[in-house]
Amino acid sequence: MTAPLRTRFAPSPTGSLHVGGVRTALYCLLEAHGSGGHFLLRIEDTDQARSTEEAANGILRDMRWLDLLWDEGPGTPDQTFGPFFQSQRLDRYRACVQQLLDEGKAYEAWESREELDVERKHAEAAKENFRYRRRPYTADQIAAWRDEGRLPVVRFATPRKPVTVVDRILGEVTVDEDTVDDFVILKDDGFPTYHFAVVVDDHDMQIDLVLRGQEHLMNTHKHLLLYEAFGWRAPQHGHLPLIFNPTGQKMSKRDKARVAREKAREKAKSTGADAKTWTWLAEEAGIDREDLVAFMAKKHDGVSMAEAVARATGATLPLIEVNDFRRDGYLPEAIVNYLCLLGWSPGDDREVLTRDEMVAVFSIDRVQKTAARFDADKLLWMNQEYMKSLPEDTLLEHLGEWLDAVHGSPLHALDEAGRRAMIRMYRPRARTFEDLHRLGGFLFVRPTTWAEKQVKKHVLADGGVERLRATRDTLSAQEDFGADALAAMFQRLADDTGLGFGKVAQPVRVAVSGDGVSPEIQDTLAFLGRTETLARIDAFLVSLS
């Protein structure tokens, strides 16, 4: 066994937690706990414009829902290395910036964002790479900028030399001396950039291993140079393979926008509706037309816009954020298990793993280098596995969480006994909680029509009507309407008539369900109760005459 490792998950609260983040957090937790170390959670809210408290709270809530609990971070008893919000650590960053400034390892730069944008455009037009390097300013220039109220940023005086990242997953990745430019470490609002804060915090919080997505690979060279400038020992790094969407790009919230737009175009084409002003869609979706036009022109990828468009067009948006999964009736255990296997495997044929097993067997050394596509079908299967195997109490709890996240389910009206009955009936046939009301909806609405094919096959053929009448009478005389008693009753009828169980049960099933599909007949009738059961059978018999 190795020494206890301290790892950390450091999301930025600019949006909600998504699958990539969940897997990163999981691997961090597993790696730390597997070594007997701590898993920390730090909120990287250095982007004042985009960070929100709600997003931060949402991330904490999602992490807890997934049972990805941190040993140190917001709300933990151990606050030794806190605070864990970067916005509360500004003094420390500024002191560190000052140190680099004093040592000549950083300097003030005065170009505005706009000026730099123009330079980048020019560089691009000239097919050149844009790398910011230190520029000479005259005292007059600086004075002029000061007078116009301009604020400088602080840039790192990047040493010109090749840098090698020794990655636990990818091996050595070297970049030449021209690759890393003089990046900004302190913004003009006095906040550090990500690159700076992450290095200071990982050092201060004594992080041993930094795991993050492969999209960060090129950032790590910057960070290594900073560690060196401070004379700090750098943590180990591991860059996790990306999670791809079904079309093979990095999965992101933009995928929702993409799918929504495609569906809108498709609908416009098939109905011959206008695909320029989008007036019809704006009306149908109840959204601002100009904003919609901007969205359709890919001017922005707003998630709420994508969702509105999806509602109006009937598009099915991909599952990306934790909340999507919760809303669609997935179990946190299944999500975690599925994600655990996306980019890693235990090396044997196991697929369903408990958390303890994951902690025991997980190792960064077995993490894949290759990006993995997110396979919603396999997740569905995994979820079904947990539907079947989780303790009833756990499912009851998750069912409650799901009901808190959705509207308009008939299950809301159910008391605990009713919910437990639903779980028992549907856990072998439901893949998600949504299936509970999709498959079990008939339990809450008395049928008014009956599927012709089923009626013909099971009722009108060979004396089914008579059998149903007889069963109805037996049912009405049945004292005990519990599932066990009902099962015995049906068995008796089947034995007495010499017919199979199905011959007796199926006409009843058609009568009470309308389409001939239900959980086991005794459970179904027990759930409906005597009164409702008889009323449904009677209504059906009336419909036949």
Next chain:
RNA sequence: GACCCCAUCGUCUAGAGGCCCAGGACACCGGGUUUUCAUCCCGGCGACGCGGGUUCGAAUCCCGCUGGGGUCACCA
């Protein structure tokens, strides 16, 4: 475009030179059990991107090609 990463069934993966004319899982197809549906059981389809090396022997090592992806912000 520059820099960087990657490459086994449709998808997730096992495979660290001979155990592999490649194993498992999801999906798909077929069959069986059953009280409908689902579960469950059995079977089938299906991959080492291409070209060079190295080696007695390569999915495994090396090189090239091709393909895919990521990054190029005062966002993280």
